[in-house]
Amino acid sequence: MRLDETLLGINSTYTNILSVLSLAELGVGTAINFSLYAPVARHDKEKIKAYMQFYKKAYRMIAIIVAAVGLILVPFLKYIIKDPVGIDSNQDLINFYLIFLFNTVSSYFVAYKYSLPNAEQKNYIQSNVITITKITTTLVQIIVILATSSFYGYLISASVIELAQKIFANIYLNHKYPFLKEQNVEKLSKEETTDIKRKTGALVCHKVGDVARLQTDSIIISGFINVAMSGVVDNYNLVISSVSNFVNIIFNSVISSFGNLIATESKEKQYSMFCIYRFFASWIYGFSAVGFYILLTPLIRLWLGDKWMLPGAVTAAILIDYYFKGERVVLSNFKTAAGVFEQDKYLPLVQGAVNLVISIVLVRRIGLVGVYIGTIISGLLANFIRPVIIYRVCFERKAAGYFIDAVKYIAVILLAGAFCIVCRNIFPENLTILSFIVMAVIISVIFNSVFLLFFSRTNEFKYLYGMFKERYLQWQANGVNKK
Structure with a gap:
């Protein structure tokens, strides 16, 4: 058994819709990643903590925005998905979409932590985690489709694996960088926050344009x-x-x-x-x-x-x-x-x-x-x-x-x-x-x-x-x- 054209089309379209919703990130991550290079090179733990705390708060707000806008789009799905042959219920279209939305929103609660190992030139940590997750997800989804022919099973199996990956990554990165859990964190200076906002402002244009094109x-x-x-x-x-x-x-x-x-x-x-x-x-x-x-x-x-x-x-x-x-x-x-x-x-x-x-x-x-x-x-x-x-x-x-x-x-x-x-x-x-x-x-x-x-x-x-x-x-x- 395999997914028919309609279900594959829904999978592709929802993936792209959620990519558009990710405009809420607006380049904050890239701007802070760049700002981390200097304090990492100086081994300035306090400044690293300050940037990561700022990053954490920003990404939690982004998660809330993406969730809210994503839910607002639910009534309009029937206009975006043209001729969904084989889909018996509009509720199925909504349920499929909500699974995609959950995957996207939950990612913001751990994604920011990868910026620190990446700034330390340890990109392999994130690459390895993503690669292993993708391979595991693909193998499990193949088994689920062959065994059940269920699109719900196909989506939920991937969602469970990705959630497990996020939990593991959070535990691993907290263990690797225990100082990130410390409560005594200084705030970034006005100049530093202004610099992040200036870079983010430029990256907003990049993000909006890239989404519209890609x-x-x-x-x-x-x-x-x-x-x-x-x-x-x-x-x-x-x-x-x-x-x-x-x-x-x-x-x-x-x-x-x-x-x-x-x-x-x-x-x-x-x-x-x-x-x-x-x-x-x-x-x-x-x-x-x-x-x-x-x-x-x-x-x-x-x-x-x-x-x-x-x-x-x-x-x-x-x-x-x-x-x-x-x-x-x-x-x-x-x-x-x-x-x-x-x-x-x-x-x-x-x-x-x-x-x-x-x-x-x-x-x-x-x-x-x-x-x-x-x-x-x-x-x-x-x-x-x-x-x-x-x-x-x-x-x-x-x-x-x-x-x-x-x-x-x-x-x-x-x-x-x-x-x-x-x-x-x-x-x-x-x-x-x-x-x-x-x-x-x-x-x-x-x-x-x-x-x-x-x-x-x-x-x-x-x-x-x-x-x-x-x-x-x-x-x-x-x-x-x-x-």
Whole structure:
């Protein structure tokens, strides 16, 4: 058994609605995370306690706001979910939504505590907890669906696991940082609270714009096409996000390291490390985008059957946005580490407006692919504007080199992708599991061989090769010592 299109569409739409509600956070977390770098570096326990106490109070207020606004939306759900085929009762739509709302609201009571280990460059704590939770949740949900075919069971099992994770994280972080439970906490100075409010004010624009651009596709599809189509798209997004979440853990884990790099190293060193970081991201996101384009639809056909397949143009549009989103991850992470929040604060608002206008106009005229054309165009605004800001503010140089490298990376990715498509055509249209695995291996070898052919002599590749080689030798030495 499996969830039908309607239930998957509801799952996707409610997830995006709650992401919109999370606007209440409005960048407070990012602003305080940045403010924690200095007191953590100085081991200033009293100042850390002050920031964390402020953070705690802010997030409790945010939880109350999200809960209140979320409950206000309940009467309007029937207008957001179009054609919920197979849902017998409006009460079911409400109950499903309330489970999602509970998961979101409860997260605010522990999420703020991760900011301290993250500021200490111990991002792996949060990454490990999230990864283990996701794997456990997925396995349990599969068992529940196979055993009961119940969407209630599917949602409640995830909710119980996530609640257990929050309780565990709260106990663990209280044990690791016992001073957070101390009652004698000094208040932040007026200057410090003003600085947080100023940064938060800039991040409000980022948050509103990002939500309007990133979290509305499913809502538009559900409202202008039907909720079942949102469910079909969600299968593709599920596979893509499963990979991208893992990839993003790697790239997001360096934010704190960049924060220290910016505080202690020269601009030339910062620029060099940024170029290495950007090269690695282009390689990984380019490889996964090409792999998804060739393998994703055959995987969906093997897994779910022909009726769950999307047109090739829609798949291509989703993956074009996926690649450029990867480029933006690099820019956003470095910008966050450097505390560059205000220079482009209105850009996300423009992006959000462009996305909504183009997506709504085009979905009426050309259907599903129009939604993603709007997403791509609005996203590219940041790909052009943010490099200029970062290069000027952080590196004090022009961004021409960034765009030249972007053209080189895209050209090689397209060339490697063309070779991979030619090899794909050798295989029959209907793949077996064995032929799918063989094709995946061949495509991996071809893409990476072409990429290495062009870039193996660059300083960026040599640095990465040396770093991985050093770590491999350390791992090997540790293994020998243990024996």
